[in-house]
Amino acid sequence: MAPVLVAGAGPVGLTAALTLARRGVPVTVLEAEPELAAESRASTFHPPSLEMLNGLGVLDRLLERGLVSRAFQYRDRRGGVIAELDLSVLSGDTPYPFRVQCEQSKLTPILCDEVLGAGGEVRFGAAVRTVLAHGSGVEVTTARGERFRGAWLVGADGAGSAVRRSLGVEFAGMTYPERFLVASTTTAVEDLLPGIAAVNYVFDPDEWLVLLRTPDHWRVLFPTPEGTPDARELTRLPERLRGVADAPWDVAHASLYRVHQRVAGTFRAGRVLLAGDAAHVNNPLGGMGMNSGIHDAVLLGGALADVVAGGPEAALDAVAAARRDTARSFVRRMTHGNWERMRDPAGYHDELRRLAADPAEARRHLLRTSMIASLRDVA
Numbered sequence: 001m002a003p004v005l006v007a008g009a010g011p012v013g014l015t016a017a018l019t020l021a022r023r024g025v026p027v028t029v030l031e032a033e034p035e036l037a038a039e040s041r042a043s044t045f046h047p048p049s050l051e052m053l054n055g056l057g058v059l060d061r062l063l064e065r066g067l068v069s070r071a072f073q074y075r076d077r078r079g080g081v082i083a084e085l086d087l088s089v090l091s092g093d094t095p096y097p098f099r100v101q102c103e104q105s106k107l108t109p110i111l112c113d114e115v116l117g118a119g120g121e122v123r124f125g126a127a128v129r130t131v132l133a134h135g136s137g138v139e140v141t142t143a144r145g146e147r148f149r150g151a152w153l154v155g156a157d158g159a160g161s162a163v164r165r166s167l168g169v170e171f172a173g174m175t176y177p178e179r180f181l182v183a184s185t186t187t188a189v190e191d192l193l194p195g196i197a198a199v200n201y202v203f204d205p206d207e208w209l210v211l212l213r214t215p216d217h218w219r220v221l222f223p224t225p226e227g228t229p230d231a232r233e234l235t236r237l238p239e240r241l242r243g244v245a246d247a248p249w250d251v252a253h254a255s256l257y258r259v260h261q262r263v264a265g266t267f268r269a270g271r272v273l274l275a276g277d278a279a280h281v282n283n284p285l286g287g288m289g290m291n292s293g294i295h296d297a298v299l300l301g302g303a304l305a306d307v308v309a310g311g312p313e314a315a316l317d318a319v320a321a322a323r324r325d326t327a328r329s330f331v332r333r334m335t336h337g338n339w340e341r342m343r344d345p346a347g348y349h350d351e352l353r354r355l356a357a358d359p360a361e362a363r364r365h366l367l368r369t370s371m372i373a374s375l376r377d378v379a
Helices: 011-022 047-055 059-065 104-117 162-167 230-235 237-244 289-308 313-343 348-357 359-369
Strands: 004-007 027-030 067-069 071-076 080-086 099-101 121-123 128-134 137-142 147-150 152-155 171-175 179-185 199-203 209-213 218-224 251-257 260-264 272-274
Touching: 004 011, 004 137, 004 147, 011 027, 011 104, 011 152, 011 289, 027 147, 047 059, 047 289, 059 104, 080 348, 080 359, 104 121, 128 152, 128 162, 137 152, 152 162, 152 289, 162 272, 179 230, 179 237, 199 313, 218 237, 230 237, 230 251, 237 251, 260 313, 289 313, 348 359
Parallel strands: 004 027, 004 152, 027 121, 071 199, 152 272
Antiparallel strands: 067 099, 071 080, 128 137, 137 147, 171 260, 179 218, 179 251, 199 209, 209 218
């Protein structure tokens, strides 16, 4: 049997590979870099992702490395806590009524080990450049000129996906006016802001921010004006951090990046599937990017395994269409709404306080923010 090729050894590509390997499908992962990425990148795992990772047999190892966050806070920059929402109200909806804070770089080695243990192959230094798809399979050429043939290809090679571009699939959407500045700090933010949760969305019409705790660092995300030099924004980072709490901050790493909202024109093109950032990108507010990519990987991978086993391709088409609809109608709407509220929070404080005081309303809100509502009907 020709293997299924997977472009990209990030959390999405490796999750897709493991989903296939667990079903007995031969799989070869092609990763551009010489090793797994070590950057923090995404760091929040929502309940449905935890369910899926448990189904793949890797959740216990992730929990050993991560922090369980049972509540998160909406805060006002000047007035402190507006509302704290307790995810335990979801205990009837999921066996994991919490978030796990853990850098994705701690998950990918676990997934890679499991893929190899299940008989899969991972090739590093194999950057996909061109894809030739035909009725019975695909042929991939790498930057080194190597050629790989497979029965199918899953493109999980990021927002700049060579797979998507090689196929000429549209990637329509928009780019946000401001860049996002992310800093990792070893400063004990919990000492500077007593009572702070592990996940915090801090409203302010002039300078909103997000504060996230991970096992190794606190991460602080600021919006940064368009058109200013990167060097200037990095230079004034200590001043902005002192505006959060007037104390010395120990910055371990900082970077600036542009943020987009885009969705591919299709998630299936013949024998090629697109997943994760190769298929859709969104702003990080709400932590839905990596999570929706993991959902793509498990659902598309499972449907593809059914096809390899002789099932109808129409079922794969339906899953691909449903994942694209979720990216357009749920993830994009939720994350863009978060961005709008962070920038203009007027009137939202009272709504959040009502949510926190009403378990039924809090549950409805958390079903959406936890992404459970993106995957199944909930009353």
